[in-house]
Amino acid sequence: MGKQAELLPGTLDLLILKTVSLNPQHGYGVLLRIGQITGGALSIEQGALYPALHRLEHQGLLGCEWGTSENNRRAKYYRLTAAGRKRLGEEVEGWNRLVAAMRAALKTRPEEV
């Protein structure tokens, strides 16, 4: 793996919602997918994923059912609920605003002040 960035607080939830929104996943799948779509640029301790998943499920943003994994084992699959989809939209929008603002702030040159 290449250079790794620390996760900003709150971004793990966003990443999970995004990942699950693509298609229902079990916990390990979510982990792999995050690694895949971020190109392994983010480091999280694997176990930390689970309290986050349970919290989102508790809040009604994720639904879950038991299914069978690729190698025929029982696994808990998470999917996005309607409330989760709405939240994802809001979070993405908020994130984009933040990024835009940060980028603008960091581009500022002395003569512009």
Add this chain to the structure above:
Amino acid sequence: MLSRLRSLGRMIFRRSLWEQETSEELQFHLDQRAEDLARSGVPRGEALRRARLEFGAVESYREGCREARGARWIDELSRNLVYALRSMRKSPGFAGVAVLSLALGIGANIAVFSLLHRLILTTLPVREPERLYQVVLISSSGSHHRMPYPKFELLRDNFKVFDPLFGWGGFRDFELTVEDRKQPAHVAFVSGNYFDALGLRPAPGRLLTAQDERATEIAVISYGLWQTVFAGDAAVVGRSFSLKQRALREATFQVVGVAPPGFFGTEPGDSTDVYLPVHAIKRYDPQGLQHRGVMWFHIMARLRQNVPLPTAQAMLREHWPKLDEPERIQRGDQGRPHFMVLEEGGHGYSPVRVEFSGALLVLMGLVAAVFLIACANLATLLFVRGAGRAREMSIRLALGASRAQLLRQWMTECLLLSLLGGVTGLLAARWITDLLLYFLTERDRPWLRFHPNPEVLVLGIALTLAAGFLFGLLPAIRASHVNPEAMLRAPSGSETGRRGWTAQAVLAGQLAASLVLVAGAALFARTLWNLNTTSGGFDRKTTVYGIPNFLAGQFPQDRIPGAMKEVLDRLSRSPNVIRASMGDPPILWSGSQWRWVTVPGYVPEPGEDNVVFGTMTAPGYFQTLGIPMIAGRDFEDRDRTPRPGVAIINEKLARHYFQDNNPVGRRILYGPKMPLEIVGVVKDTKDASLREPPRAVVYLPLPADRWSAVVARPKVGVAPSVCEAEIRSAFAAAAKNVPVQVERLEEALQRGLGRDRLVAQLSAAFGLLGIVLASVGLYGALSHAVSSRTRELGIRIAVGASAWDVIRLVLKQCLSVTGLGILLGLPTAIAGGRLIGSLLFEVSPTDPLTLAISAAVLAAAGLLAGWWPARRAARLDPSRTLRCE
């Protein structure tokens, strides 16, 4: 929100399944990771180790999952609950006192509130009750909700602001017969538009309409009557029944329909059974609708669309006196004109409400005070327990529990207690209501029974939670703020005598509230005593009266005067009777015999009413009742002419119209056309009620051919019951088979004191309860103070303190709290006394003697509660207390 609740519910009820599934989920992750690593070439054993390493601390993440679902909260709660149950089982006495006193406090509040709710807050189950108004007649003798029927027609024909105007007159003295079933019935004679105006729909059949107003043979029955007497008969329409009034006239009616369920008439608290068109009253009294002096008809109205209330009031105020004037002049009424006003009517007319809402409000105050006392009492006991458990708290703090955790655990215990108390109270409320109703009314009133409704339930829940926090929070905060280091280092039994000021303040507050209750009880007890001992100006204790019912005995009308004369003769010959006579006894007069009096030479002030009350008496009436003559003579047989020419007046009338001149021999005009010569003056008597001051009264001689109630007084030393028997036997001899109602005058007066007796009894009961609770609290606090000071007391005794010194030491502490309670309670009692002033009689709410006695009672209770702990302290054996370390 919902999903959170569902998820919480799952954590509470399907916890083990969740645990198992989560383990499986985490295990799946580890296995998958290990497999992936193995596939990328890591050796099998190493792969598992690496997977675990990358995952991190499994147990801590599992805990994280639990926390994410609020499970920690659930776990702590269930731990606290188990702990609370265990500590309740360990001290069942405390738990019992707590639950019982809370149940009593909460139950009594709910019961009284549900009665108040029914009587004062519930509106009639009709269309738009908030737009209903009662029409009230204001005359010189007060405000009347009932009036003569002609006034209704006058209003209906002359005022266009009402749409509609309707009314009814209710009678309770009917007996209903259906086939062979008989039962008493409350009958309402209603205007034709009554049901339309209220917006009601029939159950089966039809209701009365405006076209039925003049009908005399049809009836609507109540839903309750349909279900009971007619057994819910589907073919009830067309069936007939008969109604008999006071065993006099009887008439049959045909049912045309049934009123809707839930509608009990427009007199809440007194369900109407039968509704008849108003003209049906002619079958009982042909002149029924023409009487101008009989007050029986209630009038209600809605206002025409777009007519605001003030406009309607103004029109009534301006036009009614003019409309009424011709009749007033005809009656010889020279007083102030009468007015009609509109009052809110959505709650219906309820004599029960008029009579008891004052008493119920007082009762609400009393039970609220009892509730607060119960809470304060528990707080005191909890302070004591908290101090007793300080060691346990210290150990738990020292072992790493947080203060917030200790606080939560305490509050769990308190709320569990209050919950048990609240549930018990809610269950007990039904019986408490029944008990109150048993005292309140002679008749069964199903309408007032306890009906759980949302408002009552909300009150119950609010009181339960309030109780838990009220009694729990202060002691909990105190108990969780122990200093473990100091506490664990000190030997037991050596705490200083000082306890926190909060505990003392709560105890003092409780004593203060008890003082208020005791003072209230004392005031009501003195009121009842005063009402029982006030003479009223006549001999109320021994006088006996009898009212014959000649009609029921089918006694010929023309023989009545002779029979009455014989009864009186027999009575005056009896060796047991001082004197017997005829005339309505005071207080039992009907108030309708008032007239206007004109006194030549007396110029009335503008607006003065000159109303006097008249009653007819036979010779000897004043001597029989023990009313002293001040001047002139009593009536004699020759005065008993068909048209009275002479009169006796009371002192009040004499002083008002003749000042200091002798009125005997002067003439007055009574009503429009009855000139009377005054032959005597008697002392004043109370006549309306024992509470009201005497009014101006004219006594007229009873004409020889008329009769009235028989009054008789036994000789000194002869029991009134002997006199009662004499009256009965005199009637038995003179008028066989005529039923006579005989009783002591005192019995009739006592019936009128029902409300005062109720208030006095209940306030005494609550006062006693308050004192007992306060004593329990004080006893608990002092016992604990003594046991925590055993070491100090032991040393004092060892170095020579006498038993009395020790007792004095403990009692001083007890008296200082009681003194503080009295100091706080007296101003509160005085303030509360002002609120109940209208219910008192001849005792001031700030009566110093009453307050002093109440304070003394409280102090005595305090001393009594402190005496046992003090005795125990004095009997401590120093050698043992000092050795027990």
